[in-house]
Amino acid sequence: MTPLLQVDKVSRSYNETPVVAGISFALKEGEILCLLGPSGSGKTTLLRLLAGLEQADSGRFLFDGRDLATIPPHKRHFGMMFQEYALFPHKNVAENIRFGLERMKWSADRQQQRVQKMLSLVGLEEMGERRIDELSGGERQRVALARSLAPQPRLLLLDEPLGSLDRVLRDRLAGEIRSILKSQQVTAVFVTHDQAEAFAVADTIAILRQGRLEQIDSPETIYRRPKTAAVAAFLGFRNLIDCSRHHPADFFYPLPPGLKRYSGRLLIRPEGARISGQSTSGIDWPQLTGKITKKQFQGQIYGLEIAVHDMQLHFALPIDPAPPEIGETINLDINPQALVELEEEK
Amino acid sequence: MIVQQQKTKGWLLLAAPLLFLSLFYFYPLLKIFSLSFFPDGSWTNSGLVRFFSTPTYLRILWFTCWQAALSTLLTLIVALPGAYIYAHYSFPGKGLVRVLTTIPFVLPTVVTATAFRALLGDGGLVNTLLMNLFHLQGPPIHLNQSIAFFLLAHVFYNYALVMRIVGGYWAGLAPELQQAASMLGASPCRVFTKITLPLLMPAIGSAALLIFIFCFTSFGVVLILGGPKFATLEVEIYRQAIHLFNLPMAATLSLIQILMNFFLMWLHARLSQRADLSWFEGGGSEKLKPARTRWDVFWITANMGFMGILLLAPLLALVIRSFLGDHGWTPAYYLALFTQQTDSLFFVPPASAIFNSIGFALATMGLALLLGLSAAAFIALPKKTGAALWDALIMLPLATSAVTLGFGYIITLNKPPLNLRNSGLLVIFAHTLVAFPFVIRCLLPSLRRIPTALREAAALLGASPLQIKLSIDLPLISKALMGGAVFAFAISMGEFGASTFVTRPQTPTLPVAIFRFLSRPGELNYGQAMAMSVILMLVTSLAFFLLEKLQTAGRR
Numbered sequence: 001m002t003p004l005l006q007v008d009k010v011s012r013s014y015n016e017t018p019v020v021a022g023i024s025f026a027l028k029e030g031e032i033l034c035l036l037g038p039s040g041s042g043k044t045t046l047l048r049l050l051a052g053l054e055q056a057d058s059g060r061f062l063f064d065g066r067d068l069a070t071i072p073p074h075k076r077h078f079g080m081m082f083q084e085y086a087l088f089p090h091k092n093v094a095e096n097i098r099f100g101l102e103r104m105k106w107s108a109d110r111q112q113q114r115v116q117k118m119l120s121l122v123g124l125e126e127m128g129e130r131r132i133d134e135l136s137g138g139e140r141q142r143v144a145l146a147r148s149l150a151p152q153p154r155l156l157l158l159d160e161p162l163g164s165l166d167r168v169l170r171d172r173l174a175g176e177i178r179s180i181l182k183s184q185q186v187t188a189v190f191v192t193h194d195q196a197e198a199f200a201v202a203d204t205i206a207i208l209r210q211g212r213l214e215q216i217d218s219p220e221t222i223y224r225r226p227k228t229a230a231v232a233a234f235l236g237f238r239n240l241i242d243c244s245r246h247h248p249a250d251f252f253y254p255l256p257p258g259l260k261r262y263s264g265r266l267l268i269r270p271e272g273a274r275i276s277g278q279s280t281s282g283i284d285w286p287q288l289t290g291k292i293t294k295k296q297f298q299g300q301i302y303g304l305e306i307a308v309h310d311m312q313l314h315f316a317l318p319i320d321p322a323p324p325e326i327g328e329t330i331n332l333d334i335n336p337q338a339l340v341e342l343e344e345e346k
Numbered sequence: 347m348i349v350q351q352q353k354t355k356g357w358l359l360l361a362a363p364l365l366f367l368s369l370f371y372f373y374p375l376l377k378i379f380s381l382s383f384f385p386d387g388s389w390t391n392s393g394l395v396r397f398f399s400t401p402t403y404l405r406i407l408w409f410t411c412w413q414a415a416l417s418t419l420l421t422l423i424v425a426l427p428g429a430y431i432y433a434h435y436s437f438p439g440k441g442l443v444r445v446l447t448t449i450p451f452v453l454p455t456v457v458t459a460t461a462f463r464a465l466l467g468d469g470g471l472v473n474t475l476l477m478n479l480f481h482l483q484g485p486p487i488h489l490n491q492s493i494a495f496f497l498l499a500h501v502f503y504n505y506a507l508v509m510r511i512v513g514g515y516w517a518g519l520a521p522e523l524q525q526a527a528s529m530l531g532a533s534p535c536r537v538f539t540k541i542t543l544p545l546l547m548p549a550i551g552s553a554a555l556l557i558f559i560f561c562f563t564s565f566g567v568v569l570i571l572g573g574p575k576f577a578t579l580e581v582e583i584y585r586q587a588i589h590l591f592n593l594p595m596a597a598t599l600s601l602i603q604i605l606m607n608f609f610l611m612w613l614h615a616r617l618s619q620r621a622d623l624s625w626f627e628g629g630g631s632e633k634l635k636p637a638r639t640r641w642d643v644f645w646i647t648a649n650m651g652f653m654g655i656l657l658l659a660p661l662l663a664l665v666i667r668s669f670l671g672d673h674g675w676t677p678a679y680y681l682a683l684f685t686q687q688t689d690s691l692f693f694v695p696p697a698s699a700i701f702n703s704i705g706f707a708l709a710t711m712g713l714a715l716l717l718g719l720s721a722a723a724f725i726a727l728p729k730k731t732g733a734a735l736w737d738a739l740i741m742l743p744l745a746t747s748a749v750t751l752g753f754g755y756i757i758t759l760n761k762p763p764l765n766l767r768n769s770g771l772l773v774i775f776a777h778t779l780v781a782f783p784f785v786i787r788c789l790l791p792s793l794r795r796i797p798t799a800l801r802e803a804a805a806l807l808g809a810s811p812l813q814i815k816l817s818i819d820l821p822l823i824s825k826a827l828m829g830g831a832v833f834a835f836a837i838s839m840g841e842f843g844a845s846t847f848v849t850r851p852q853t854p855t856l857p858v859a860i861f862r863f864l865s866r867p868g869e870l871n872y873g874q875a876m877a878m879s880v881i882l883m884l885v886t887s888l889a890f891f892l893l894e895k896l897q898t899a900g901r902r
Binding site for chain 1: 520522525527530532533536541544
């Protein structure tokens, strides 16, 4: 199946500084892609290029086989949800949602039905007559989503749609957005700087850094096998061992065969460790020994910090059995699956 | 106890401004009212009846309205494209444009009127040039004493107002709103009519109403450029009071003027309440685009060029004309200002008007700051119920025309119990009354912007209430205070309407002196009016230049 959207070596600079630098990827129909990256990584710019709100310096976008370059934003039939929602303050909720329908030459009845359907889709059935400034943050977010979905866009672009909400609301709405998008079978590109949000919403995650595409994979693959140290660091992983400085044998016994000649960077995922001597560990799991410098009970896990040589390694251990006290030595079995060899940075 | 004390202190703040308002605003106003309805001590509404049954007066009212409406419409048509460009583009010379837009705020009406005569009048620069070029016998452009002449001056005055109010608001509109509409399939045209225009409406409405109010009470410009053929209500009040000495009729006209103004100001207050509008601070947007296409460049050049010509040409003409005698360049008009002629209009060398004006302006500045500061401090007190009411009350003088005020002064304050006619104080009081609402407008926003937490933090760190005032409040409002001071100074320097009534012959102010020169025939009188206008323009611009310097110096 040919992809619905093809992004081909797209670049954009501001005042000689590249913001989007030669990005290529493809998107299937019905897929939700998440552009994930720290601020300044070019993700919003890429989204605005896609929308046609800005022009690329080079490269092209093919949508359904057609080059988008000459099509102005209002004729692309894309939807976009803005960071601060950009709801029209002089229109009420229903009028906001109806705005995108007016060019479709539908009868007033049909428009009305569609507006009602959208309102119930986002759970705001009774709110049609409300003014925008009477809505809470979460309600505005829903109206914005309903408004962008109403004209059945061929591609929906979402720019940090949960960015201005508080943590609790964010977690709840992230899952809700995914189920709404899936129920409408929308193809979507979603921009965020929050990995938890990306994991909750996306089919595919593209990690952007300094205008470049670092990795594009399923959420699970991104988490299990981050490609570079930058991706790993961005995902919050802290156990990065530079094997050109430390030999892996300084850490692991027995040394996993694959690491004998390894001299790149090695990631130890924090949840891959178990206290030695448990039946849950595999037989051939390498062992790591260190001194506990910090121990924090966090509810579902123990957060443990261990000094090995001159490094501090962080682990998340199951709460049973409870680890020894600070200052004592601990032996950990490490799941070889949690050892990730990282690629060199380009 | 403490709360009670604070309450009393709060009211003390209001005492001085209230006393001032009662004596020098409400008292004269009441007198106008009684002069209209009780001219001989018994009730009569003959004044109103005469007004509404005399075609001449109704014509004046009608003329006042439609010239104001036409001025408003013309200004909007001309200035809205300018506002768009100013709000959205960055281009070389934009700093200069910003400075240009302050000119009308700074320029007294008398100077503007004189400047337009210097440019386009029968003996003006353009006519002289055309006559010389094409060897014509008479001036080809006849604008003197025509409607077009003062409409042009009204556009000059209000162009910058639209640019500031609408432009500032436009720049503050989130571009995402238009982009969102565009993403929902709206064509650029539909985006403008359905999104941009409705959102701009409060700003446009507010600007339009302000222009209407300004033009409705237009006095100096109509008097000087329109000539005897045209009279707005304001001019008619002046004529009835000064030339015909028909005080009851002048009072009736004043009353109608006041009512109309109150209605318009009320409308404006309601409009600007809904939209967060500011007069003097334009909300700057960071994302200005440079001109990209040729079309952009053309648009910007055409609009800004037009604005430059509109705002600068009259002033240039004024300066040139002030040095241009029958036989070429001459400083004669300036020199004449410093000598006392035998057939002079004045009892003193005309140049003394300069010092009179500066003296009055400094005194006005001091008094207006004092009253403005205490009134603003009262209104800005936290959790003050009825603040809006007091605010409105204190702003009332803004809604009253200067001519009405001046008229009220001469019928009340020239005899006991308050005989101030010969003290010169009258001028200062009149100017202060006009200026101090502006001072309040300058101060209030920054006073309100000081977070209460700052004062509380200072108090917890051991600062006494007085220390808090001196070390927290005062530094934070210093910029606004300077702004208010300069505005008060400039308003006093240029005040014309009230001054025509209250200045004494031997101590004229600059605008009054200019008007006297203009109303006499003869090349020397005309030239001296030009020279004096240049001086007045220089003094006010100097004040604003200093303000700009002080404020930017404080920023570093």
